[in-house]
Amino acid sequence: MRYAMAIDTKKCVGCGDCVVACQTENNVPIGYCRDWIVESVAGSYPNVEIELRSERCNHCDNSPCVRCCPTGASHIVEGGIVKVTHNECIGCGACIQSCPYDARYSHPEGYVDKCTFCDHRLAKGQTTACVAVCPTSCLYFGDLEDPNSDVSKALKNRSWKVLAPEAGTKPQLYFLT
Amino acid sequence: MKTRRDFIKISAAGAGAATLGLSSLSWKGAKNLYASGDQESVSDEEMTAHSTYCEVCFWKCAGWTYVDKKGSVRKIIGNDDDPHCNGRLCPRGTGGVGMYNDEDRLKTPLIRETVNGKQVFRKASWEEALDLVASKMSDVRDKYGPEAFALFNHGSPGSHFKHLFHAYGSGNEGEPAWAQCRGPREVGFGATFGSWIGSPEPTDIRDTKCLVLIGAHIGENMHNGQVQEMSTAIDRGATIITVDPRLSTAASKSKYWLPIKPSTDIALLLAWIHVLIYEDLFDKEYIEKYAIGFEQLKEHVKNKTPEWAYGITTINPDLIRKTAREMAAAAPAAIVHPGRHVVWYGDDSQRERAIAILNALLGSWGRRGGFYFKEAIPVPKYPQPKYPHHKWDWKDNLDGKYPFSAMGITTELLKASIPEFGYKHQIKSWIVAGTNLPLTIPNKELFQMAADSVDFIAVVDTMPMDITGYADVILPECTYLERYDYIRSAPHREPSIALRAPAVKPKYESKPSWWIAKQLGERLGLGDYYNYNDIEEVLDWQLKKMGTSLEEMKKIGVKKFPRKSGGLYLLPNEDYEFNTSTGKIELYSFEFADHGFDPLPNFTEHPQPEEGFYRLIYGRAPMHTFSRTSNNPNLWDLMDENSVWVNPKVADIWELKNGQKVWLQNQDGVVSSFPIKVRVTERIRWDSVYMVHGFGHNDKKLSRTYGRGASDSELITNVMIDPQMGGTGMRGNFVTFIKEKPIEEVES
Incomplete structure (x- = not known):
């Protein structure tokens, strides 16, 4: 099993619903977020293009955050989900520095926090909160090893890219272009 | 330090990128706004779900409010059966929890009074506040006739106050949805x-x-x-x-x-x-x-x-x-x-x-x-006496102007409130329910004159909006998560209804609008129009007539009905009579x-900006609704101020940098109350600037959003009236940049 997410940049309108839904689902304090929106603008008027991306932890196969964690709080669980055990985290912030995607933040209660692919929901057969809420249905989630999963199907017929491939982290967020 | 929460971020590819959702707020160490902040997440089974439909905008998506065992509102999720949302709320609907949690909410009734020559609000009991509003309504009825009391409203609270006003004898009601929004398309x-x-x-x-x-x-x-x-x-x-x-x-x-x-x-x-x-x-x-x-x-x-x-x-x-x-x-x-x-x-x-x-x-x-x-299903009318005939309403002041106006024109109600306009019929007092007039109506001077002219203003709202600053009495409404409202029946492909039921008890001393209106009605001797103790009786009666019940609707939230008016589309060669x-x-x-208007549309030339000025265009951001959400903690967290979009060529001329704060001055010399950040972007023409509407709040009680960004409404002083329906054309305003803080006029 290998969980992954595809984000259709042709459909995302950058509304931020994924951000709020994640905050309320996972009780992320106001002022912090586990996912966020990036808008890239290219070209000059009137030949301008923008790309909107809903970003979060890439749940990398080769995770620098897990490798650098001194206590083992950062670890990988079933399906390749990168997690942080809060009570084992000493809040040193090494993982935050190591992440090329800036996907982690220091929780005010002293530990480092990040996207979990809503594994508490996956355990119940639900999808992640951001995928469930997205008004444009531009987020696809599932098991890459299952050819019939939403994410596999989304990747099959479209061109895609990953972010910062040069970092060698083998990220598992795919941006449909 | 550059973090992902910085507003402007240069992406790896070298293209400029702005991040949303990422205010540069520092955590202040206080307990967060979720009452159960010690927990990470609670599974849906451990919570109770309560049917609602959203009031953060007026699309009215149906959903479920999830409340945990401690009684905290945790999240709001769309109702899968609802054709408005198909189980997916938008950021505002998802962030509706912030409307409930906002600690700046109006908490008690307030009454304006003068202490040592200074006007202040003091806390009042509901009894006292309602008595005061009812006595003012009673006085107007005796002295000028009930028509002299006007209602400005928007959304669900409006429906309860419209009922009150019709029973009381006034048809003078207006909502910005007509003359400040969609009226022209309905006419066209x-x-x-x-x-x-x-x-x-x-x-x-x-x-x-x-x-x-x-x-x-x-x-x-x-x-x-x-x-x-x-x-x-x-x-x-x-x-x-x-x-x-x-x-x-x-x-x-x-x-x-x-x-x-x-x-x-x-x-x-x-x-x-x-x-x-x-x-x-x-x-x-x-x-x-x-x-x-x-x-x-x-x-x-x-x-x-x-x-x-x-x-x-x-x-x-x-x-x-x-x-x-x-x-x-x-x-x-x-x-x-x-x-x-x-x-x-x-x-x-x-x-x-x-x-x-x-x-x-x-x-x-x-x-x-x-x-x-489209087709909607009619909701049966709860038994009540006929409304009294009102002697005049806003239409009678128009002398045949705006013949296609089908709903009250807010700006005409304001003018009728100002004796200097010499209208045949005068408005003497207002109730304002659920609409923030100063940030909604163009030409603030007109609003200011009208507010100064009327004898009495009562405001019903959940938040201390700019409008509450003008009130004589403030009646705190509870949020939609804490109240019943009338059944939602809206036209769609398939007719449907949705129920809004309270998920939690009203916070503080806030009350639902149906209760506030009923209390006023009873004090005005209109008890016959409120022939029930609780709105649950009304809803259950109506729902049973429709073949369901309050009990069933609490479980399903949304009910669909079969179409009765025929197909969704014309059949081939179908004979069809249009309602013209x-x-x-x-x-x-x-x-x-x-009516003497062009029977076929003509192009008319409109004035263009003078050198150094740019047309002010405004619009919406997906996470905000008008000016009503900018203090909502969850939505403020996504976008905490607006910016003014400027083409790079224009920015070069003015030597403006991304993120620099400027004041805007319009063609009539009006300067924005607050500065606004410049966003230099290729995404706009060089003859125009753009900003998101709804920022630049001037009420300090809105602790998060006060003074953040600029208000487009206050820069809109040139209003072009639609001769057919009275709409207020607002895109004919031009602004220029002021880079140094303007000298403020000090009140002596």
Whole structure:
């Protein structure tokens, strides 16, 4: 099993619903977020293009955050989900520095926090909160090893890219272009 | 330190990128706003779900409010059966928890009083506050007649106060939805097809092959069902054509972006009509069977060639032809969207007529992928006495002006409140329920004069909005998560109803509007109109008449009903009578002609900005609704201020940098109360600037949003009135930049 997410940049309108839904689902304090929106603008008027991306932890196969964690709080669980055990985290912030995607933040209660692919929901057969809420249905989630999963199907017929491939982290967020 | 929470971020590719959702707020160490902040997440089974429909905007999506065992509101999730949202709320609906949690909420009734020459609000009991409002209403009724009391309203609270006002004897009510928003499209489409557009719009976007947006920015305008359907249309390969001086989100998803010179849309529309007719691309059978006035139209647009329009709109004639042909190729599965906020230049009903005519030529009304025939189910009226006849209302002050105004014109009610305007009938007092007039109505001076002129103002709201500063009495309403309201029955493909039931008890001393209105009614001797103890009795009675019950609706939230009015679309060759004076689609409007208006739309030239000034364009952000959400902690966290979009060439001239704060000054010398950050972007023409509406709040009680960003409303002092329906055209204002803090006038 290998969980992954595809984000259709042709459909995302950058509304931020994924951000709020994640905050309320996972009780992320106001002022912090586990996912966020990036808008890239290219070209000059009137030949301008923008790309909107809903970003979060890439749940990398080769995770620098897990490798650098001194206590083992950062670890990988079933399906390749990168997690942080809060009570084992000493809040040193090494993982935050190591992440090329800036996907982690220091929780005010002293530990480092990040996207979990809503594994508490996956355990119940639900999808992640951001995928469930997205008004444009531009987020696809599932098991890459299952050819019939939403994410596999989304990747099959479209061109895609990953972010910062040069970092060698083998990220598992795919941006449909 | 550059973090992902910085507003502007340079992406790895070197292109400028702005991040949303990422205010540079530092955590203050206080307990967070969720009461159960010690827990990470709670599974749905451990919570109770309560049916609601959203009140953060007025699309009214149905959903479920989840409450945990401690009684905390944890999240709001869309109702899967609801055609407005299909189980997916938008960021505002999801962030509705912030409306409930906002610690700045109005907590108790407040009464204005003077202490040592200074006016302050003091806390009051409900008893005292209601007695005071009722006595003022009673005094006005005795002295001037009940008509002299006016109601300004928006949303669900409005329906309860409208009932009160009708029972009391006043028909003087207005909501910004008409004259500050969508009135012109209802007039334009009404005159053409004999039917209003209404809300939700009956645009069959999910099945369209070509969607044309003129200034409409679906995606930033987050009306949920439409955004969802636009996304489906993108999936299905539909062509999107966007006409906008700004590369809106929708424009960025479009095959064609036409960055039109603002104020020239009618010229483009006439040229498109010209191409469809003179290149023989229109739906001949449809026009022959259903329409009237084709020959007049053909003659009217004879010279309105793309070349003619080029000089006016700056849009290349080839592009005008190409886009017209795209529409025709997709027809009848083509939609030229009527838009929603369409009060721009004062000839808006005529522009909407041109849009309606274009749709008629494409044969899209009543066709799959065009406009479907909507249907709603009527909610039975709870037994009550007949409303008394009122002697006059806002229409009687107009002397025949604005003959197509079908709802109260807010700005006319304001003028009737000012004796200097010399209106035949005067307004003496107001109740304002759920609408923040100072940040909604253009020309603040008019509002200020009106507020100064009236004897008494009561405000019903959940938040200390700018309007509450003008109140004599403030009545704190609880949020939609804490109250019942009337049943939602809205037109759609399939008729449906939705229930709003309280998920939690009202916080503080806030109360639902149905209760507030009933209390006032009973004090005014109108008890016969409130023949129940609790609104639950009314809802249950109505729902049982509809074949369900309050109990069942609490479990299902949404109930659908079969259509009774026929199919969604016209059948081939179906005989169909349109609700116009001729029973036909009126390409030539006989109604307009009868009232002395142009029966066919004409392009009128509008003033352009002088050197050093830029046209002020405003719009919406997907995470905010007008000015009512900017203090909501969750939504403020997503976007905590607006910025002014400036083309890089303009920024060079003024030496403006990204993120620099400037004040804006308009053509009449009005300077924004607060500075606004510059966003230098290629996404806008050089003759215009853009900002999101709803910021620049001037009430310090809004602790998060006070003074953040600028208010477009206060810079809109030039208002062009639509002669058909009284709409306030607001896009004729020009601003320039002030880089140093203006010297404030100090009150002596």
